[in-house]
Amino acid sequence: MLLVPCPHCGPRNQSDLRLVGESHSRPNPNTATREEWGSYLYLRDNPADWLTETWYCRAGCRQFFKLERNTATNEFRNPPMPGDKIGIAPYTTIDVGSSGNQAGANADGGATFTRRMDGGEK
Amino acid sequence: MTASNANGARARLGGLLGRGGDRPPRYSAGALARKGLTGEAWPRVWQDHDLKKTYDVIIIGAGVHGLATAYYLATNHGITNVAVLDKGYVGGGGSGRNTAIVRSNYLTPEGVAFYDRSLDLYNSMAADLNINVMFSERGHMTLAHTDSALRTMHWRAEVNKLQGINSSVIGPDEVKGLAPSLDTTSHPRYPILGALYHPPGGIIRHDAVNWGYARGADHLGVEIHQKTEVYDILVQGGELAEGKGAGGKVTGVRTNRGDISAPIVVNCTAGWGSLISAMAGVRLPITTHPLEAAVTEPVKVFLPTVVVSGSLHVYVSQTDRGELVFGASVDPLNTYSMRGSLSFTEELAGHILELMPSVSKMRLLRQWAGLCDMTPDYSPIMGFTPVEGHLTDVGWGTYGFKAGPVSGETMAECIATNTTPKLIEPFKLERFNDGTLVGEKGAAAVGH
Ligand SMILES: Cc1cc2nc3c(=O)[nH]c(=O)nc-3n(C[C@H](O)[C@H](O)[C@H](O)COP(=O)(O)OP(=O)(O)OC[C@H]3O[C@@H](n4cnc5c(N)ncnc54)[C@H](O)[C@@H]3O)c2cc1C
Numbered sequence: 329m330l331l332v333p334c335p336h337c338g339p340r341n342q343s344d345l346r347l348v349g350e351s352h353s354r355p356n357p358n359t360a361t362r363e364e365w366g367s368y369l370y371l372r373d374n375p376a377d378w379l380t381e382t383w384y385c386r387a388g389c390r391q392f393f394k395l396e397r398n399t400a401t402n403e404f405r406n407p408p409m410p411g412d413k414i415g416i417a418p419y420t421t422i423d424v425g426s427s428g429n430q431a432g433a434n435a436d437g438g439a440t441f442t443r444r445m446d447g448g449e450k
Numbered sequence: 451m452t453a454s455n456a457n458g459a460r461a462r463l464g465g466l467l468g469r470g471g472d473r474p475p476r477y478s479a480g481a482l483a484r485k486g487l488t489g490e491a492w493p494r495v496w497q498d499h500d501l502k503k504t505y506d507v508i509i510i511g512a513g514v515h516g517l518a519t520a521y522y523l524a525t526n527h528g529i530t531n532v533a534v535l536d537k538g539y540v541g542g543g544g545s546g547r548n549t550a551i552v553r554s555n556y557l558t559p560e561g562v563a564f565y566d567r568s569l570d571l572y573n574s575m576a577a578d579l580n581i582n583v584m585f586s587e588r589g590h591m592t593l594a595h596t597d598s599a600l601r602t603m604h605w606r607a608e609v610n611k612l613q614g615i616n617s618s619v620i621g622p623d624e625v626k627g628l629a630p631s632l633d634t635t636s637h638p639r640y641p642i643l644g645a646l647y648h649p650p651g652g653i654i655r656h657d658a659v660n661w662g663y664a665r666g667a668d669h670l671g672v673e674i675h676q677k678t679e680v681y682d683i684l685v686q687g688g689e690l691a692e693g694k695g696a697g698g699k700v701t702g703v704r705t706n707r708g709d710i711s712a713p714i715v716v717n718c719t720a721g722w723g724s725l726i727s728a729m730a731g732v733r734l735p736i737t738t739h740p741l742e743a744a745v746t747e748p749v750k751v752f753l754p755t756v757v758v759s760g761s762l763h764v765y766v767s768q769t770d771r772g773e774l775v776f777g778a779s780v781d782p783l784n785t786y787s788m789r790g791s792l793s794f795t796e797e798l799a800g801h802i803l804e805l806m807p808s809v810s811k812m813r814l815l816r817q818w819a820g821l822c823d824m825t826p827d828y829s830p831i832m833g834f835t836p837v838e839g840h841l842t843d844v845g846w847g848t849y850g851f852k853a854g855p856v857s858g859e860t861m862a863e864c865i866a867t868n869t870t871p872k873l874i875e876p877f878k879l880e881r882f883n884d885g886t887l888v889g890e891k892g893a894a895a896v897g898h
């Protein structure tokens with residue numbers, strides 16, 4: 329079970345959230361070709377690497393948000409802060425070690441969280 | 451590529467007559483006694499080779515799918531200039547990690563016909579490959595705990611019967627008769643209302659199947675290269691960077707042991723399938739999820755059939771050695787990490803005890819995980835891709851071991867004849883643009 333850094337609730341058990349999947353932008357259904365629509369619905373990059381995904385915090389704040397996770401190691405990086413325009417602001421990777429409530433070792437995934445350098449506690 | 455049928459016919463004739471020639475040497479009681487007394491070494495089951503510069507066919511992945519494809523290319527079509535490459539060892543992927551359930555009671559007519567052919571091949575495998583695969587046709591029972599589950603069971607039973615598959619819905623009393631250790635009272639949270647019973651289903655020794663195909667293919671001249679990792683697929687003329695992607699043509703692969711050229715490169719890497727096809731510029735509708743399993747200490751045999759419970763997300767069978775083998779549904783988190791977890795064990799144990807309260811004192815020996823290549827419709831992706839010479843045999847999810855033989859047979863035909871065999875036509879990649887999905891979730895989500 330992973331500890332997922334919800335931008336609103338802080339770290340929560342994975343079972344409190346639902347992983348919606350890889351984040352892709354939706355083509356306009358009125359103009360999309362069959363191939364575009366088919367690939368939006370079904371095709372996935374599925375990398376063994378960093379991936380931006382959509383999560384839904386179903387047992388907590390009930391918000392949708394995006395997180396970056398490494399699918400090979402299950403580390404999260406740059407978790408957004410409340411009020412961030414998610415996915416638009418430029419991110420910097422920095423390991424925050426012991427400061428801040430979002431840092432910490434995952435119970436069994438062994439992942440540590442990093443967060444935005446300019447994030448601050450809003 | 452032209453098929454040399456004479457070769458294939460000779461191999462089959464040799465097989466019928468039980469003669470040496472094209473068949474690898476037998477394991478016999480006589481040989482065991484002789485070697486036991488003399489201390490003489492057994493011959494290596496497959497050989498190591500230097501990599502050649504070029505092959506007719508390169509198969510990536512030495513699991514049951516890659517090995518069976520190589521074997522049937524050699525036996526049925528006489529194509530033996532074939533290399534099977536694996537970054538690890540033979541059977542190191544899902545093929546050596548699965549719970550070895552074999553059955554054909556699927557939900558769609560396409561699925562039923564396909565998996566039933568595999569069951570035929572499993573039935574004659576011990577003789578064909580000359581190795582004891584320990585196929586135990588002990589029956590397969592999928593429990594229904596809700597009205598809607600019972601309805602799906604009836605639906606599956608009717609689809610199955612229409613295609614001549616032995617499959618029917620039975621009531622709680624018959625369930626109790628077949629597996630007395632199950633709690634069929636009305637006490638549990640999810641009482642057992644009935645089951646889909648499929649007598650031809652069973653379990654098999656997965657390692658023997660992998661080794662049997664490896665040995666058979668090696669004997670016919672196929673080269674198996676372990677510790678040979680594919681870094682890239684070389685493609686020319688495609689629409690993407692480096693000539694990859696639709697419209698391109700495969701020229702070979704780049705490995706940790708150098709470049710090799712071949713006009714045909716087949717992706718048989720299951721959980722790693724997206725990464726391999728991406729090397730040719732082909733995106734697949736696949737996400738990779740771990741599936742965990744566990745095994746207990748051995749006890750006296752008490753569970754005669756395979757028992758699956760979709761509502762409780764568990765299934766269990768007892769091996770000939772007496773261990774209980776447990777499995778579950780895939781982890782909802784897509785990841786390439788095969789780390790086990792305590793939450794899995796906890797949940798599994800809880801659900802097993804709901805089904806069989808009497809096993810509460812048994813101890814778990816081991817747990818492990820393997821990677822599953824999940825597709826949106828729980829059916830595989832087989833055959834040609836938009837890149838000429840790049841074929842896939844992936845999308846095997848949690849249910850692909852049983853499909854190994856029929857996939858090998860049909861993929862070999864696909865490669866040798868350059869046409870898609872009828873049996874795998876429904877599983878083409880284009881179905882995701884056409885919307886002609888083959889929905890098997892109802893028959894494959896938990897009962898693998
Ligand atoms: C716990 C568990 C239980 C299961 N239970 C069942 C069951 O009861 N019944 C059933 O039918 N199915 C079951 N399955 C599913 C089944 O195991 C798989 O679908 C099947 O084994 C896939 O076989 P394969 O040959 O396609 O791939 P695999 O056996 O996974 O082989 C893929 C190979 O590709 C190699 N590879 C990957 N990347 C590279 C590279 N870059 N270069 C070279 N080689 C590479 C890997 O090393 C690996 O050996 C189960 C799976 C798991 C994990």
Ligand SMILES: [Zn+2]
Binds near residue numbers: 337389
């Ligand atoms: Zn939340």
